[in-house]
Amino acid sequence: MSLIEYAANGLVYSSIIVLGSIGLSLIYSIAGFANFAHGDTMTVGAYATLVAFGVVGSVGFSVLGLPIGFFLALLIGLAVAAAVAIVTEKLVYEPLDIGSIGLLITSIGVAFVYRALIQLGFGADSIRYDVGFVQPIEALLPYGIRMTQHDVAIVVSAAVLVAGLHTLLQHTDLGRKMRAMADNPDLARASGIRTGRVKRWSWIIGAGLAGAGGAFLGLFNVLEPRMGFSVLLVIFAAVILGGIGSVYGAMLGGFVIGMVVEMMPLLTDVGIPIGIKYANAVAFLIMVAVLLVRPTGIAGQAIGGEGV
Amino acid sequence: MSKDDVVLRVEDLQKSFGALVATDHATFEVERGTITGLIGPNGAGKSTLFNLVSGFYEPDGGTVTVNGTDVTGKEPYEVAEHGLIRTFQTPRKLEGMTVREAMLVGPRNQPGESFIKLFTDPGTVGEHERQHLADVERILEEFEIDHLATQPATDISGGQMKLVELARAMLAEPEVLLLDEPVAGVNPTLRNKLAEQIRRLNEQGTTFLLIEHDMEFVMSLADPVVVLDRGSVLTEGPPDAIQSDDQVIDAYLGGGGV
Amino acid sequence: VGTTDEEGDGNEDSDTYTIGMVDSLTGSLADFGERNQRAVDLALEHVNDVGVKGQDLDITVEDSESEAQPGVSAAQKLVNQNNVPFLIGAVGSGVSMSIYESVIQGTDVVQLSQNSTGLGLTDQPGLLRMSPSGRTQSVALADIISEDGYDEVAVTYINDEFGESLYEAFEEAYDGDVVYESSHDGEGASYTSLVSEMDSSGAEAWLCITYQQEFATMVTNMYENGYEAQLYGADSNRGDTVIENTPEGSMDGMKLVEPAAPQDQDNYQEFATAFEEEYDEAPTAWSAFAYDCVITAALSIQAADEFTGEALGEVVRDVTRPDGEEVFSYEDGHAILDDGGSASDIDYQGVSGPIDFDENGDPRGSLVVMEVQDHDYESIEFRES
Amino acid sequence: MGALTDPRGYWDDLTATEQWVTAAIGLIVLGLVLLLLTGILSPSYFLFLFGLAGMYALLSFGLNSQWGFTGLINFSVAAFFGLGAYGAALMTGSNSPIAGGYDPVFGVVVALVLAAVVAVAIGIPTLRLRTDYLAIATLGLAEVVRLIVRHESQWTNGSAGIRGIPTFFASWPVLGTFPDVMPGLEIELVPGSPIVLGYSFWQQSLNVALLLVFLGGSFAVLRRAQRSPWGRLLRTIRSDEDLAKALGKNTYSYKMQAFVLGSLIMALAGVFYAHLNLFVDPGRLDPITTFYVWVAVILGGSGSNRGALLGGFVVVAIREGSRALNDVSWLPIEGAPIRLLAIGLLIILVMRFRPQGILPPQRELIWPSAVDDAAPSRPDRGVREAKGGGSDD
Amino acid sequence: MSADHVLALDAVDSGYGEVQVLDDCTLHLDAGEIVCLIGPNGAGKSTVLKTAFGMLSPWTGSVRYHDREIGGLAPEDIVREGIGFVPQTENVFGSLTIEENLRMGGVARDDDLDPVLETLYDRFPLLDEKRSAKARNLSGGQRQVLALARALVMEPDVLLIDEPSAGLAPNTADDVFADVQEVNAMDTAILMVEQNAKKGLGISDRGYVLDQGTVRFEDEADALLDNEEVSKLYLGG
Numbered sequence A: 001m002s003l004i005e006y007a008a009n010g011l012v013y014s015s016i017i018v019l020g021s022i023g024l025s026l027i028y029s030i031a032g033f034a035n036f037a038h039g040d041t042m043t044v045g046a047y048a049t050l051v052a053f054g055v056v057g058s059v060g061f062s063v064l065g066l067p068i069g070f071f072l073a074l075l076i077g078l079a080v081a082a083a084v085a086i087v088t089e090k091l092v093y094e095p096l097d098i099g100s101i102g103l104l105i106t107s108i109g110v111a112f113v114y115r116a117l118i119q120l121g122f123g124a125d126s127i128r129y130d131v132g133f134v135q136p137i138e139a140l141l142p143y144g145i146r147m148t149q150h151d152v153a154i155v156v157s158a159a160v161l162v163a164g165l166h167t168l169l170q171h172t173d174l175g176r177k178m179r180a181m182a183d184n185p186d187l188a189r190a191s192g193i194r195t196g197r198v199k200r201w202s203w204i205i206g207a208g209l210a211g212a213g214g215a216f217l218g219l220f221n222v223l224e225p226r227m228g229f230s231v232l233l234v235i236f237a238a239v240i241l242g243g244i245g246s247v248y249g250a251m252l253g254g255f256v257i258g259m260v261v262e263m264m265p266l267l268t269d270v271g272i273p274i275g276i277k278y279a280n281a282v283a284f285l286i287m288v289a290v291l292l293v294r295p296t297g298i299a300g301q302a303i304g305g306e307g308v
Numbered sequence B: 001m002s003k004d005d006v007v008l009r010v011e012d013l014q015k016s017f018g019a020l021v022a023t024d025h026a027t028f029e030v031e032r033g034t035i036t037g038l039i040g041p042n043g044a045g046k047s048t049l050f051n052l053v054s055g056f057y058e059p060d061g062g063t064v065t066v067n068g069t070d071v072t073g074k075e076p077y078e079v080a081e082h083g084l085i086r087t088f089q090t091p092r093k094l095e096g097m098t099v100r101e102a103m104l105v106g107p108r109n110q111p112g113e114s115f116i117k118l119f120t121d122p123g124t125v126g127e128h129e130r131q132h133l134a135d136v137e138r139i140l141e142e143f144e145i146d147h148l149a150t151q152p153a154t155d156i157s158g159g160q161m162k163l164v165e166l167a168r169a170m171l172a173e174p175e176v177l178l179l180d181e182p183v184a185g186v187n188p189t190l191r192n193k194l195a196e197q198i199r200r201l202n203e204q205g206t207t208f209l210l211i212e213h214d215m216e217f218v219m220s221l222a223d224p225v226v227v228l229d230r231g232s233v234l235t236e237g238p239p240d241a242i243q244s245d246d247q248v249i250d251a252y253l254g255g256g257g258v
Numbered sequence C: 001v002g003t004t005d006e007e008g009d010g011n012e013d014s015d016t017y018t019i020g021m022v023d024s025l026t027g028s029l030a031d032f033g034e035r036n037q038r039a040v041d042l043a044l045e046h047v048n049d050v051g052v053k054g055q056d057l058d059i060t061v062e063d064s065e066s067e068a069q070p071g072v073s074a075a076q077k078l079v080n081q082n083n084v085p086f087l088i089g090a091v092g093s094g095v096s097m098s099i100y101e102s103v104i105q106g107t108d109v110v111q112l113s114q115n116s117t118g119l120g121l122t123d124q125p126g127l128l129r130m131s132p133s134g135r136t137q138s139v140a141l142a143d144i145i146s147e148d149g150y151d152e153v154a155v156t157y158i159n160d161e162f163g164e165s166l167y168e169a170f171e172e173a174y175d176g177d178v179v180y181e182s183s184h185d186g187e188g189a190s191y192t193s194l195v196s197e198m199d200s201s202g203a204e205a206w207l208c209i210t211y212q213q214e215f216a217t218m219v220t221n222m223y224e225n226g227y228e229a230q231l232y233g234a235d236s237n238r239g240d241t242v243i244e245n246t247p248e249g250s251m252d253g254m255k256l257v258e259p260a261a262p263q264d265q266d267n268y269q270e271f272a273t274a275f276e277e278e279y280d281e282a283p284t285a286w287s288a289f290a291y292d293c294v295i296t297a298a299l300s301i302q303a304a305d306e307f308t309g310e311a312l313g314e315v316v317r318d319v320t321r322p323d324g325e326e327v328f329s330y331e332d333g334h335a336i337l338d339d340g341g342s343a344s345d346i347d348y349q350g351v352s353g354p355i356d357f358d359e360n361g362d363p364r365g366s367l368v369v370m371e372v373q374d375h376d377y378e379s380i381e382f383r384e385s
Numbered sequence D: 001m002g003a004l005t006d007p008r009g010y011w012d013d014l015t016a017t018e019q020w021v022t023a024a025i026g027l028i029v030l031g032l033v034l035l036l037l038t039g040i041l042s043p044s045y046f047l048f049l050f051g052l053a054g055m056y057a058l059l060s061f062g063l064n065s066q067w068g069f070t071g072l073i074n075f076s077v078a079a080f081f082g083l084g085a086y087g088a089a090l091m092t093g094s095n096s097p098i099a100g101g102y103d104p105v106f107g108v109v110v111a112l113v114l115a116a117v118v119a120v121a122i123g124i125p126t127l128r129l130r131t132d133y134l135a136i137a138t139l140g141l142a143e144v145v146r147l148i149v150r151h152e153s154q155w156t157n158g159s160a161g162i163r164g165i166p167t168f169f170a171s172w173p174v175l176g177t178f179p180d181v182m183p184g185l186e187i188e189l190v191p192g193s194p195i196v197l198g199y200s201f202w203q204q205s206l207n208v209a210l211l212l213v214f215l216g217g218s219f220a221v222l223r224r225a226q227r228s229p230w231g232r233l234l235r236t237i238r239s240d241e242d243l244a245k246a247l248g249k250n251t252y253s254y255k256m257q258a259f260v261l262g263s264l265i266m267a268l269a270g271v272f273y274a275h276l277n278l279f280v281d282p283g284r285l286d287p288i289t290t291f292y293v294w295v296a297v298i299l300g301g302s303g304s305n306r307g308a309l310l311g312g313f314v315v316v317a318i319r320e321g322s323r324a325l326n327d328v329s330w331l332p333i334e335g336a337p338i339r340l341l342a343i344g345l346l347i348i349l350v351m352r353f354r355p356q357g358i359l360p361p362q363r364e365l366i367w368p369s370a371v372d373d374a375a376p377s378r379p380d381r382g383v384r385e386a387k388g389g390g391s392d393d
Numbered sequence E: 001m002s003a004d005h006v007l008a009l010d011a012v013d014s015g016y017g018e019v020q021v022l023d024d025c026t027l028h029l030d031a032g033e034i035v036c037l038i039g040p041n042g043a044g045k046s047t048v049l050k051t052a053f054g055m056l057s058p059w060t061g062s063v064r065y066h067d068r069e070i071g072g073l074a075p076e077d078i079v080r081e082g083i084g085f086v087p088q089t090e091n092v093f094g095s096l097t098i099e100e101n102l103r104m105g106g107v108a109r110d111d112d113l114d115p116v117l118e119t120l121y122d123r124f125p126l127l128d129e130k131r132s133a134k135a136r137n138l139s140g141g142q143r144q145v146l147a148l149a150r151a152l153v154m155e156p157d158v159l160l161i162d163e164p165s166a167g168l169a170p171n172t173a174d175d176v177f178a179d180v181q182e183v184n185a186m187d188t189a190i191l192m193v194e195q196n197a198k199k200g201l202g203i204s205d206r207g208y209v210l211d212q213g214t215v216r217f218e219d220e221a222d223a224l225l226d227n228e229e230v231s232k233l234y235l236g237g
């Protein structure tokens, strides 16, 4: 069992965690709370993709072992997750007049509602996309890499989405406005920033990426109502590791945590007898260890003393 | 320059933030019983110096001595235990408390701050609490904010917050009190009263180190005045001398003077 | 699902007998719970066609969320609020045990678990179960693997009471070397690392003790990584969920052991037909157990002098004991009892097998060995336990 | 002014919310008494629910002293609850792999020591962190604890759990045999629906008695602590730690004190649970418990001990009350997701319409004997209520 | 009240939650004016500005900009009307650099910001030095200057400033007052709260004295300075 093989697995899992982390981090900084419904937003994206795929069907040719219809369905799933998040924001969060912990608790309620609705609609059983099964890509096997075309599809799509986000943040004011708003909402409004709109965009981007992450998680694994919630803790670890509020930190954190979780067997190989059942535990310990050295995460902003 | 009874000695203190040198080999002493003024242009490093002295920043070099003890690099609470208390330039809000409660945090070494004593010695706790409460009532009156006593401590105006900040620090009854622009934003009438307060406390033995841009205020209160510029001490002397010092006028006072 | 009798009584004045059931309606074992409910409805239909002492039987079902604490709360409500003298429950072994220890022990309520196979239940004679202890399965698996000529095996098991106890029993019984063992979490976890570790252990035989969804994922992960091994499994890994969610041919040759429902028995056939008609899917052995729980309860009520835990406790074993006349349906049993027969005059032969609770409250059972051929299960051998 | 000596004055002295809540509680108690008397609600089931509710209240007390008093966002409630339960179970359970069979009192001691040690161990790395980082760090470490308890069966019996736990008073004179020797009573106040007081009733009564001791003790300690300078210092830290430092307070030490105190109370809840349930498994460390306790504290009103008490009871009422949904057989859909849905919606609605909680702190918290004659002990009503700030009891 | 007031508060009551602060407050600002608002701490000066700028909605009374009622509009819309605001506290984005702070000040502008920023850097060399420093790390005085500059990016017609000189060194304060005058000269009407009443009134055309939410005195700036009562009660003798 080679390092490279674990790394390949890690890359796929990381891609999913990264998508989840970016969204969580964005919402964390804009809406100002740890959104415990984020995992379930991923679930929403996955199931929406499932439904959309059922409607669109396996139309057209296939790319990377996936019918082109799947990618279409993926976009729909992403859009649905974003739409659900926007509606939730309008109906639930916006009218609230409470601090961040209150919002956090509310988001637990929202998570329950999402999950209950999905369970009502689809049952508690796990489901798979009807995209067939694939075997590892032959050409890579000699190098000790066992990756399927689906795996490649996940990594590539995630990379495209992340690159798109990067462009968006670099070439528009949105990223800066988001930061300004997170910093001081009153002053942001006084400066003329339409905070409602910025908030809405953050939700759209955050939830959309989460939706995509969920859809990939379904492809990587299976769909089931608790799927998103199960990875939420790991995503939190990634976001914290990267530093709350930093999109690029979240990418880095997601990558590191995803890799750590999937590379756990290496520890046993080098003689550290920690089973893979402790994979998440090791991820959390790494997170805490990093926080000890850098209390605001890898890319988090240092808190400048007491200020002037 | 050497002084008789030094309570605070800052020696060759250095601090940089990246390329920016905020404190540049600053050296001065504060003599017991004085009100020492600390002035200098915006960004001269005055607040940074306070942060270094009170333990909120770790200096890159140099030493801070309080009452003969070297406190360089100590935690803020340890520095405070040596009798040095500072206020913040931007006043701190205490959520979920009334103004009166927020003031009661001030006094140091309250027996009621020990969890054990709450149960072993409730009588003493109550006694001290009553005493502190009386002190709070008194000082709030003096600061003309007694009508705010039971208001939430967050729901007060900018100037009122500065007053609470100052009053609380006074309640701690430290030997040395570092005030960072105590009267910025405070109404002129009240400013005069605060000056009297400071003077009175000073007569009772508290030593002050005072940052303030209000020249009328500083010059009437402080002696000596230390001038800081670009992180190091430009000059030090009695107020008159400082006010007529060309260097100071250039760097700080500007054409308008007082 | 049954209705609650708000008065919370099950005494003879009213015209229904209400018993309780704790089932996994949600949570990791919700699969089992769903099928159980179908079987229970079917059983109630069959019972109430005939009646129990001229009255109806009703079951109040509470959800355990597949977890101990909610399970105990559910049982507390049924036993202390609804005053049921007979409690069917629960699915998970851990849940059954905690219900027994916290609620049942010290009272005279009869508890009969529908689906728990954990070894620990054997130590609690007061806790009856319809499904046989997993030990028999583990021993059989150990034998089969050895017989197939593998002296090295890699094992993974679900990390709950069920999986762990089956694994322990297997390890004890197996002659060869367990070169790799690891428990795994349920519910949507990814098993890529697990299967790659199993692969790198070098063992050619892999034993998986887990549930259907988890197993389907595992097999898919194996397939997509191109690993190959001779698979073995417990009964809990068998089912349509696995067949539907794994690639064609990916499990061929796999062997499983499971408690045998006597498929050739008429009453099983009838049960299976009725089940398929109603729900459009084949019953599992687990649903047969749930069905038998209800029938056993109904027969006990019919046989007992009064509707109390004490009275039911006295007869519940007897109605399934070999001393009496073999009956294959509630109707037949009811006929004998109604004629003045006593509990020991009948021996209910369930749709899941002969039952016959032993002194530990475990049923007798036989096992069937299945093999996956052309992506479907074929039984290849019966084994007595 | 005591409620007994001067009920009228006491009532007038309550804020509008307090009057409202008191009246509502009165009505509910009345309703429960009616249900019990008419035999609709079985006393032993009621006592069991009461025990569960009290357990949540204890957990809420613990969290309240960390979050409500000090602003520590602790997401490891379930871990300390589980440690308490395991501490007691490992010492007393019959299949304990370590040291079963000891007296439950010894179990309490071990549980508390265990909780204190782990609290310090978790506190050292995390208490220096900023609030939201603290939240996730504690959540993560709690998960580590859970995984260890789950997988290290040589110490914990793993997922098989620990059983054979005696009831708390099992080895005590008189109390040990109390449930057995008490006669089974059947009282029929309303014809046709008798009230049965049997073994489980007496057993549950003992449990509730134990609970009341735990609850009462914790409440008394917390109440005094909160109104003391110690509590005020914690609130200062919650709001502005730097300020507290500048005033010479060793904030790290105080945060640790609050963290350990809260953890001990949570562990106490765990101990109670072990002897209520007589069976403990790793599921107790599941983070969902943490979420429920948070809901309880927020629901009750952060920073208020009475609120935490109330919140604990409300959460159990929601959780167990929503069981009724399962009984609604005419609904064409499954009950269980509906129940999840109901709980979710309820959380959202409470946060929408009563975000400050049911009984938020409304009075100043100054040492009682110090304010009696100095000044009115309550701030201007309007301000406090509008903001829902402050703290109390 | 004549129609040519640029900004006018008419009989405004306002406050926070249930707490009333402004009580029948009436004042106005005419084109090209600098008006100084003084008064004791807690008088409601900041509240006046916040109400005028939409951070608080007037409970009763009207807030008019030229002839348009703007009471109840959101701040982000009021900015686009041409009013700028420098708050008393929390008036910079701490986690953004100076450059970014200034750019945020101009989000409501469609044109290229660069020339405007360059002008501002010229005017405030203090900021020019530290373009890419985080605002959080500025000294108190530096932040005060940045806060003013941020509001100026919009080149507003009306500027509301809350205590521009608080925390400024004497020479910097002089500079800022000079800047205020300069801005005013470019046709921006200015309503300014100032505790440094002598200097504040010194550069103003008119002044108001606010106490307990109500206007107590209203006069030409010089007249107010000379008013014995005002001087005694509010200017510290």
Ligand SMILES: Nc1ncnc2c1ncn2[C@@H]1O[C@H](COP(=O)(O)OP(=O)(O)OP(=O)(O)O)[C@@H](O)[C@H]1O
Pocket: A304, A305, A308, B017, B020, B021, B022, B040, B041, B042, B043, B044, B045, B046, B047, B048, B049, B089, E133, E137, E138, E139, E140, E141, E142, E167, E169
């Ligand atoms: N945490 C920090 N990181 C980076 N630079 C800092 C930090 N704190 C202060 N500075 C810089 O150090 C210099 C001195 O700042 P300081 O706050 O000490 O000035 P000051 O003398 O108090 O000025 P003012 O009178 O305006 O309050 C300034 O240029 C400021 O930008």
Ligand SMILES: Nc1ncnc2c1ncn2[C@@H]1O[C@H](COP(=O)(O)OP(=O)(O)OP(=O)(O)O)[C@@H](O)[C@H]1O
Pocket: B154, B155, B156, B157, B158, B159, B160, B185, B187, E016, E019, E021, E039, E040, E041, E042, E043, E044, E045, E046, E047, E048, E088
């Ligand atoms: N956020 C708030 N919530 C509730 N009350 C407030 C709030 N801010 C200020 N107040 C109250 O409103 C009154 C007026 O405050 P305002 O800030 O307008 O005063 P100000 O005249 O600007 O004073 P200063 O010169 O001290 O800045 C004060 O009595 C204060 O207690």
Ligand SMILES: [Mg+2]
Pocket: A308, B046, B047, B048, B089, E139, E140, E141
């Ligand atoms: Mg400063």
Ligand SMILES: [Mg+2]
Pocket: B157, B158, B159, E045, E046, E047, E088, E162
């Ligand atoms: Mg103001």
